[in-house]
Amino acid sequence: MKIATITSESNNTLKSIRALHRRQAREKEKLFLLEGTNCLAEALRKQIDLKAVVVSQSYLAEHLEELLDLELEKVSVVEDKIFAALATTATSCGVLAVAALPGKSKTGISNWQPRIVAIADAIQDPGNLGTLIRTAYAAELGGLILLKGSVDPFNPKVVRAAAGALFSLPIISDLETQEVIELLRSNQMRIIICQASASKRYFEADLTDSVAIVLGNEGQGVSTAMSEAADESISIPMNPGSESLNVAISGGIILFETLKQRLTVANS
Amino acid sequence: MKIATITSESNNTLKSIRALHRRQAREKEKLFLLEGTNCLAEALRKQIDLKAVVVSQSYLAEHLEELLDLELEKVSVVEDKIFAALATTATSCGVLAVAALPGKSKTGISNWQPRIVAIADAIQDPGNLGTLIRTAYAAELGGLILLKGSVDPFNPKVVRAAAGALFSLPIISDLETQEVIELLRSNQMRIIICQASASKRYFEADLTDSVAIVLGNEGQGVSTAMSEAADESISIPMNPGSESLNVAISGGIILFETLKQRLTVANS
Numbered sequence A, B: 001m002k003i004a005t006i007t008s009e010s011n012n013t014l015k016s017i018r019a020l021h022r023r024q025a026r027e028k029e030k031l032f033l034l035e036g037t038n039c040l041a042e043a044l045r046k047q048i049d050l051k052a053v054v055v056s057q058s059y060l061a062e063h064l065e066e067l068l069d070l071e072l073e074k075v076s077v078v079e080d081k082i083f084a085a086l087a088t089t090a091t092s093c094g095v096l097a098v099a100a101l102p103g104k105s106k107t108g109i110s111n112w113q114p115r116i117v118a119i120a121d122a123i124q125d126p127g128n129l130g131t132l133i134r135t136a137y138a139a140e141l142g143g144l145i146l147l148k149g150s151v152d153p154f155n156p157k158v159v160r161a162a163a164g165a166l167f168s169l170p171i172i173s174d175l176e177t178q179e180v181i182e183l184l185r186s187n188q189m190r191i192i193i194c195q196a197s198a199s200k201r202y203f204e205a206d207l208t209d210s211v212a213i214v215l216g217n218e219g220q221g222v223s224t225a226m227s228e229a230a231d232e233s234i235s236i237p238m239n240p241g242s243e244s245l246n247v248a249i250s251g252g253i254i255l256f257e258t259l260k261q262r263l264t265v266a267n268s
Helices: A012-019 A023-029 A037-045 A057-069 A080-086 A126-138 A156-162 A177-186 A224-229 A247-267 B012-019 B023-029 B037-045 B057-069 B080-086 B126-138 B156-162 B177-186 B224-229 B247-267
Strands: A002-005 A031-035 A050-056 A074-078 A095-100 A116-121 A143-147 A171-175 A190-194 A211-216 A232-234 B002-005 B031-035 B050-056 B074-078 B095-100 B116-120 B143-147 B171-175 B190-194 B211-215 B232-234
Touching (some): A012 A023, A012 A080, A023 A031, A031 A037, A037 A095, A050 A080, A057 A074, A057 A080, A074 A080, A126 A143, A177 A224, A190 A224, A247 B126, B037 B050, B050 B080, B177 B224, B190 B224
Parallel strands (some): A002 A074, B116 B143, B116 B211, B190 B232
Antiparallel strands (some): A050 A095, B031 B095
């Protein structure tokens, strides 16, 4: 592993890293940032192409062995103070990488297995979307579709909260609602929306096969177009004194209900 | 509603607000901060004693009607720039209040209904704890016990993520593990820990009555003392490629399983 020291804040790699905090730069350069040893290791396991790895001086001193384990070709070192201005979080552990955005998935949703997908209908909080990606992968979903209006899945906060699942779960993003409805119809998938007013409870619905579960925006819920296209509405019964659940939590409850149903059907 | 203008940053109320960002000051003054119109309205509904309400000039201009609806005696207004230094979040909507910490709950866990409680075993991330509080209230739990080592439930980030549930769900905090084990035993409650290695799946366990569900720390999981005291271990089956779930998500899945079992038993 070669170690290079960068001393100037106007170094090109550092400039590029600072720019990649913004979506526009990520889309133009086809690059994104990832941070932390675990995330880096997971990216390498999934053959994500790392263009540069930058560490702080204290990270290098304390974690040299972990770094060597990653078998990187080259690492750049900067002073802790300079690193702090690159990091995407105030509590960064001191290592980040510039990575190539994965190409658009070549297989469409017709090849996703199992035929259980989640749809994020304009989820805007990056922590919520990242957690949802991590949860969808853990619940063994076939994939995730992000409708237009959702936060960029390569936003650094999404990358962090997704904890590696971003490189494993098939994701299609930036699709129009109408386009997705047609895609689901042509794939014979039932559209199931989660809505507080639905009388059918989530554990009463058949979620074992060919279903697309739509999770709505934090404030507005599921869009009107999606509601109108829905084959079924389900709700999570809860304390009437409680306003609602965080969307990542309601997603977790319903996506894991699909896994439970699949496991139970397989055993019976 | 009286409106007072504060122009000096060294005003005592403002000084006190800045201090209350820290746990030590909250415990010494027996006060905490809450932020946002919804959180304020919920606190008022639950008879939380508000000592002061401060808004930014633009909040006052844009939300006067909502403020009047709250029927507050007095509101202090500060310039937006001054407000930004008081707020507990970079994206504050412009209203915050100083509130009296609720007294320790007079009824012990023996009076909590239903007899289903959650135990946070050193949960350290404020967003996770706040979401867990919101989720536990929505899942109609009897209450929540926070073991020593957990983040302060009146940390502003916990208050925000709990979205009002903090004022409704019975919570006991800062207890030693041994003390809680004895408390549960004397109340004839089964201790159930969530552990990835457990062979019993969460939906195979009877979670309908007299159970205490222990949710472990983000890194270490459940403590050894708690594991040794456990009557039962349960796990959430998941994708073997996935490392783990966020603790708020696994909590959500298991706490809502308890509600589902209660609803299903009641109907059968």
